[in-house]
Amino acid sequence: MSTRAExxxxxxxxxxxxxxxxxxxxxxxxxxxxxxxxxxxxIRAALSELASEGLLDYMPNAGYSVRTYSAQQMLGIxxxxxxxxxxxxxxxxxxxxxxxxxxxxxxxxxETEAVLSRRRWEADVTVFWSHINTWFHGAILEAAHNDHLAxxxxxxxxxxLVYSSMFRRFDLNRxxxxxxxxxxxxxxxxxxxxxxxxxxxxxxxxxxGLFVVERMRExxxxxxxxxxxxxxxxxxxxxxxxx
Amino acid sequence: MSTRAExxxxxxxxxxxxxxxxxxxxxxxxxxxxxxxxxxxxIRAALSELASEGLLDYMPNAGYSVRTYSAQQMLGIxxxxxxxxxxxxxxxxxxxxxxxxxxxxxxxxxETEAVLSRRRWEADVTVFWSHINTWFHGAILEAAHNDHLAxxxxxxxxxxLVYSSMFRRFDLNRxxxxxxxxxxxxxxxxxxxxxxxxxxxxxxxxxxGLFVVERMRExxxxxxxxxxxxxxxxxxxxxxxxx
DNA sequence: GAGCAGTGTAATGTATACACGATCGCGAGA
DNA sequence: TCTCGCGATCGTGTATACATTACACTGCTC
Numbered sequence: 001m002s003t004r005a006e007x008x009x010x011x012x013x014x015x016x017x018x019x020x021x022x023x024x025x026x027x028x029x030x031x032x033x034x035x036x037x038x039x040x041x042x043i044r045a046a047l048s049e050l051a052s053e054g055l056l057d058y059m060p061n062a063g064y065s066v067r068t069y070s071a072q073q074m075l076g077i078x079x080x081x082x083x084x085x086x087x088x089x090x091x092x093x094x095x096x097x098x099x100x101x102x103x104x105x106x107x108x109x110x111e112t113e114a115v116l117s118r119r120r121w122e123a124d125v126t127v128f129w130s131h132i133n134t135w136f137h138g139a140i141l142e143a144a145h146n147d148h149l150a151x152x153x154x155x156x157x158x159x160x161l162v163y164s165s166m167f168r169r170f171d172l173n174r175x176x177x178x179x180x181x182x183x184x185x186x187x188x189x190x191x192x193x194x195x196x197x198x199x200x201x202x203x204x205x206x207x208x209g210l211f212v213v214e215r216m217r218e219x220x221x222x223x224x225x226x227x228x229x230x231x232x233x234x235x236x237x238x239x240x241x242x243x
Numbered sequence: 244m245s246t247r248a249e250x251x252x253x254x255x256x257x258x259x260x261x262x263x264x265x266x267x268x269x270x271x272x273x274x275x276x277x278x279x280x281x282x283x284x285x286i287r288a289a290l291s292e293l294a295s296e297g298l299l300d301y302m303p304n305a306g307y308s309v310r311t312y313s314a315q316q317m318l319g320i321x322x323x324x325x326x327x328x329x330x331x332x333x334x335x336x337x338x339x340x341x342x343x344x345x346x347x348x349x350x351x352x353x354e355t356e357a358v359l360s361r362r363r364w365e366a367d368v369t370v371f372w373s374h375i376n377t378w379f380h381g382a383i384l385e386a387a388h389n390d391h392l393a394x395x396x397x398x399x400x401x402x403x404l405v406y407s408s409m410f411r412r413f414d415l416n417r418x419x420x421x422x423x424x425x426x427x428x429x430x431x432x433x434x435x436x437x438x439x440x441x442x443x444x445x446x447x448x449x450x451x452g453l454f455v456v457e458r459m460r461e462x463x464x465x466x467x468x469x470x471x472x473x474x475x476x477x478x479x480x481x482x483x484x485x486x
Numbered sequence: 487g488a489g490c491a492g493t494g495t496a497a498t499g500t501a502t503a504c505a506c507g508a509t510c511g512c513g514a515g516a
Numbered sequence: 517t518c519t520c521g522c523g524a525t526c527g528t529g530t531a532t533a534c535a536t537t538a539c540a541c542t543g544c545t546c
Contacts, residue, residue: 002537003303003499029528039501040528045291052295054394060246061507063528076389080330084395087326146319148402151297152327152395159391245507246529272498282531283498304498304537 004038009046011036016055016066017161023068027056054159071216074163078209081156084149085137086202089185092143093194101139105186108136112179116172126165129175136182140189140201160212167215174211178204247281252289254279259298259309260404266311270299297402314459317406321452324399327392328380329445332428335386336437344382348429351379355422359415372418379425383432383444403455410458417454421447 012032015021027047033040051058057067069077092101112132114120122128141150181204188197255275258264275286294301300310312320335344355375357363365371384393424447431440 005499006303028526030526041500041502044288044528045499048288048291049295052292054391060249061528073390077391079334080327080389080392080395083326083330084323087323091322146323147316148297148320148399149323152323152399155398156391156395248529271496273496284530284532287498288529306498 003042004036005042005045005049008032008036008038008042009049012046013050013053013055013158016050017158017165019162019165021066023066026063026065029063053155055162069159069163071213071220074160074216075209075213077156077159078205078212081153081160082202082205082209084153084156085140085205086198088137088141088144088146088149088153089189089201090194090198091146091149092140093189093192093197095143095145096192097139097143097189101143102186102190104139105136105182105189108132108139109179109182109186112175112182116176116179125172125175133178160209163216164212166219171211178208181207246285247279248285248288248292251275251279251281251285252292255289256293256296256298256401259293260401260408262405262408264309266309269306269308272306296398298405312402312406314456314463317403317459318452318456320399320402321448321455324396324403325445325448325452327396327399328383328448329441331380331384331387331389331392331396332432332444333437333441334389334392335383336432336435336440338386338388339435340382340386340432344386345429345433347382348379348425348432351375351382352422352425352429355418355425359419359422368415368418376421403452406459407455409462414454421451424450 021027029040029043029047032043032047036043047056047064048058050056051064055067056064058064097105111120112129115122115125115128141153144150181200185197185200185204188200264270270290272283272286272290275290276283279286290299290307291301293299294307298310299307301307340348354363355372358365358368358371384396387393424443428440428443428447431443
């Protein structure tokens with residue numbers, strides 16, 4: 001990471017995923033330049049990159065804004081991602097996973113089990129789970145030996161992160177469920193059951209999508225309710241949601 | 244299309260797909276700026292966009308170069324695309340296609356039939372087929388109502404174009420085969436057979452991929468043979484293939 | 487002769503000034 | 517009072533100059 005544009009891009013991506021910018025808000029290039037202590041040129045390069053990743057919207061002569069996704073759209077993202085992760089899992093089985101890749105997946109499973117059974121304590125379960133998940137699916141993707149698939153999945157994984165980071169912490173129940181699915185997927189992979197592994201992986205992601213979408217719908221309902229209450233009070237709604 | 248960056252981007256994309264630049268060659272920003280009669284700024288914006296589309300490679304401090312794909316990588320692209328087009332077709336059936344969408348697909352089929360049976364004459368069958376194909380799959384994608392899926396597919400469709408444009412014209416046999424597959428897919432969609440439609444669409448794209456990859460392998464063999472002959476002659480090989 | 491260091495050149499990365507377009511507010515007229 | 521139009525202002529689009537990096541070539545040393 002040598003150029004300023006790259007540094008800005010990384011920091012901005014993190015801050016967007018962290019939820020620092022309110023959804024739909026416009027990003028002013030001059031302000032960002034001042035904030036990062038660089039000129040507008042690397043800022044524009046970073047914004048262009050983030051727009052290509054789907055985190056920002058770009059309108060000619062109107063600049064960049066934080067992209068928002070409806071629950072419906074998020075479901076579509078997870079459905080696409082499910083198809084791709086399913087394919088990756090099948091290709092991993094067909095190519096054969098290396099011992100190192102299998103070991104990494106096993107380690108992800110073991111560590112999750114340790115945390116779930118309270119044999120081990122983690123300060124932030126959300127961060128922990130995020131890492132574990134990355135290991136597990138990263139190993140599968142690596143075994144798939146399909147660069148384009150990896151590229152498409154990278155573009156499909158970062159967007160949901162924006163929204164799942166909105167929930168303070170993952171439900172322990174949800175993690176336990178996902179953990180069981182991981183175990184089953186690894187079992188299918190180990191037994192070289194390509195079609196079964198594909199179906200399981202696809203369903204695994206789809207379930208995760210349903211969970212996120214459910215949370216988003218709850219959130220939207222609460223927001224709508226709060227807005228209605230505010231209107232009834234005659235006061236201004238607390239925060240603009242969309243531009 | 245108002246900004247210069249957009250115009251440059253469109254023109255450059257077309258020229259890359261047309262195969263104007265030799266594979267792997269580096270794109271000099273100053274030269275491009277002179278060629279398009281603009282400054283380096285919109286050139287850099289266009290290059291950044293094309294890199295995000297997968298048509299160019301970017302290396303910090305080393306600029307952009309025309310990306311090359313091996314036959315193996317191309318197969319991976321088509322495998323991913325097959326999974327996505329399959330998903331799109333299934334979602335189209337599940338959502339239900341409108342009469343207009345069905346009519347467009349039917350029209351694509353009818354016009355192809357007219358050309359194949361010589362009832363109609365087309366100057367450039369490759370261009371004709373390209374349009375027909377776009378109609379057909381575009382209608383399905385529209386019916387799928389999945390923005391992210393559409394976005395991923397856009398990124399997966401343009402890359403093979405670079406290589407399929409290398410073959411002077413599509414085989415009429417290949418078009419006839421693909422046509423039959425289109426007929427079967429539309430039949431499955433009309434009868435609301437979601438799973439069958441998904442399988443057929445997936446296989447349809449996979450077959451197209453095998454065709455392109457086969458041509459690429461032939462091409463690679465020829466190139467390797469020519470290079471070997473040139474080396475035997477003691478003269479320099481005709482063209483550098485990769486950087 | 488081989489290897490390494492230093493320098494020069496060409497290309498990219500960045501800063502900055504200016505041009506253009508969009509948007510908002512104010513005022514005039516119906 | 518409402519609407520239309522015009523100008524002011526803010527922000528993005530573009531050009532250009534400068535900084536910095538990478539690479540190749542040359543000359544020196546071992």
